[in-house]
Amino acid sequence: MVCKQAFPATCNPRGRAFFLLLLQYCSAVLTLVSAQEPSARWPTLSGKPPLVIARGGFSGLFPDSSSIAYDLARAISLPNVHLWCDVQLTKDGAGICAPSVKLENATDIATIYKNGSRVYQVNKVPTRGWFSLDFTYKELANIVSLNQGVYSRTNRFDSHGYAIITVDHLAKTIKPPGLWLNIQYDEFFTQHNLSMTRFVLSVSRRVKVDYISSPEVAFLTRIASGFQPTTTKLVFRFLGRDEIEPSTSQTYGSLLKNLTFVKTFASGILVPKDYIWPVDATLYLQPHTSVVVDAHKAGLEVFASDFVNDVPLSYNYSHDPISEYLSFVNNADFSVDGVLSDFPITPSEAIACFAHLGRKASSQAKPLIISKYGASGDYPGCTDLAYEKAIADGAEVIDCPVQLAKDGTPFCLSSENLTESAVVDPKPVDGVFSFNLAWNQIQTLIPAIANPSAKYKMFRNPKSQNAGKFVTLSDFLALSKNAKSLTGVLINIENTQGVSVADAVNEALIKAGFDKQASLKVMIQSSNSSVLMKFKGKSNKYELVYKADGNIVDGPNADSTIKNIKTFADSVVVSKDFIFPELQAFITNITDIVPKLQAEKLPVYVETFSNEFVTQSWDFLSDATVEINAFVQVANVDGIITDFPNTAARYKRNRCLGVGKKSPPYMEPVKPGSLYEFSGHP
Ligand SMILES: *[C@@H]1O[C@H](CO)[C@@H](O)[C@H](O)[C@H]1NC(C)=O
Ligand SMILES: *[C@@H]1O[C@H](CO)[C@@H](O)[C@H](O)[C@H]1NC(C)=O
Ligand SMILES: *[C@@H]1O[C@H](CO)[C@@H](O)[C@H](O)[C@H]1NC(C)=O
């Protein structure tokens, strides 16, 4: 393992060795600037790129506010990442970082001090919980451990005993490039004779505090005179529009209309992201508000909160968190000045690698982007709309799984079992088969969008749920021929009538001139070697693609199997877990299947890449781009088969690739298996 010298803080101290595992290399901070865009392009208040603020560190993976979460955020985010600490005060006045005033939310305190809960008025609401003000720092430090407060995230690290840390420890030991303290409750602590004011003034004499935010006007007004805006900026945090700000008794919604007032005690505002891009009840995005432009006019910076990769995003983003960040930092009208995120790698990529990326930005040659049933993440698979979207999104190859109608017409559909291939009507008990229906009947069927992650309550673009029309193979070929950006088509033959389908495909290809067509490559895919043999020698335009099963990974004769594949195929499709096997969603290892196939000059295409975070291992940090990057840079795959071609095609154009040793940490591939090692083996 190589560790470049320029990253000493995360490379050297014992206990941080984990980063040597998680990142293949530690990257040089100093070189990162070159990967960023010139600042002139940013319509932020300062003209500088937006800030990434890591809420509780990388709290999307590790326990919020733990040193490991802060370390990871520091190691894989933009070089000026700001680490956010939610400050709570102990009985003896120590400032600790914990995400909630109720410590039991993200620690094991309830099991340690079984009788320690109390009921207090928190902003006039009686609240039961374990409150920091009932414990001295000594009673918490190294006795209570932090754990994952969000149930949908892995609790694998709860047993690691991460201690509650103080603000001073965060500042002095982790040495964040920027420190952001959030004071969610001042009035509450004041009622208990503990002074946040005294704490923030004294801590800022010991360490540099870059930002202090609070949702309480009185607190910010009180401390304003104690801080130089050039050193420490004060930020007013807006809560829900209908919630009451405790010191003015006005709602946050009405305070939003009074930004000149806010400007008297703060230099910026922090708003929930839907203040800027509202989302309607059906999870579609509405036009953006004027909040950012208005606040900039009032001379206020604008920070947006609540960014997480692991809840369903608005459908407009196609489950792709980078698209969401881009809408806040890279739209026609404004850029926010910073984003508060539980997954700081993703805004780092968005800002440094993807913002202001033209459609014509130069693209890496590899991997080849192959659609799965067209852009089936956005439209019903194998419909005209899915294919048109795949082409517009930058797929280089679009795919047609061929089925035969009763009258012999070859057409595109994911399965010959119509119930399986997402057709609304008919819906009989054990499936209606496409070969029982003539093409003119199939044409009238209503397509349905596939929802492979429905059991996690994650759905695809409901507005286009039944949109589009099915197409014949010859329609598909005609459509492909007209699309100048395509380099090929993939014809997939997995049909029980294999041989007759092969004949029909052959005929359609010849009729459309694809056997001789110069510009488009024809890939014929099957898991049945006899089907592929039907095409062998038919045209030098055909690439025969074998869909391999698990035997080529670890069957007794894996090596001879691979040699044999070479006799009937030119390339191979494998599934993701043949390359990175996983256990309980942690990747355990990397197999040698890709180098073995490539040694036989067989390119390797991998399926299926989807944006929904539930389809990805923990290693990939709920970010589809991180997943693609590992398959490309670590496994060196030749092609990606995806439901969401936009994400894969955009990955290839990002400006942080191909910069060799200057590769920034957020575009370094995570080393699959390291998290499994670190977790102590699930
Ligand atoms: C802890 O707080 C977070 C954020 O407010 C919330 O999503 C989560 O459900 C809470 N967990 C528990 C155990 O109350
Ligand atoms: C908690 O309170 C109960 C009842 O008041 C008492 O019996 C028990 O010993 C207490 N436990 C601790 C750990 O203080
Ligand atoms: C706070 O201090 C005041 C004055 O010393 C005292 O009357 C009050 O009881 C204290 N409150 C708490 C919650 O300790």
Ligand SMILES: *[C@@H]1O[C@H](CO)[C@@H](O)[C@H](O)[C@H]1NC(C)=O
């Ligand atoms: C803005 O808020 C201040 C303080 O609450 C108040 O005095 C002032 O009237 C408000 N201005 C407007 C236009 O609401």
Ligand SMILES: *[C@@H]1O[C@H](CO)[C@@H](O)[C@H](O)[C@H]1NC(C)=O
């Ligand atoms: C979000 O998607 C819906 C449905 O396609 C569309 O009507 C709406 O205009 C989109 N919102 C934005 C802000 O683009």
Ligand SMILES: *[C@@H]1O[C@H](CO)[C@@H](O)[C@H](O)[C@H]1NC(C)=O
């Ligand atoms: C067709 O697909 C449906 C839905 O997956 C399944 O329930 C049914 O068993 C299938 N029919 C046959 C004959 O395989």
Ligand SMILES: *[C@@H]1O[C@H](CO)[C@@H](O)[C@H](O)[C@H]1NC(C)=O
């Ligand atoms: C492969 O295709 C041939 C020709 O269509 C067929 O006879 C054979 O049963 C198929 N093999 C499998 C495993 O499906």
Ligand SMILES: *[C@@H]1O[C@H](CO)[C@@H](O)[C@H](O)[C@H]1NC(C)=O
């Ligand atoms: C990982 O794979 C390599 C080679 O395939 C093997 O030697 C090693 O034992 C595997 N490690 C684990 C932890 O499974």
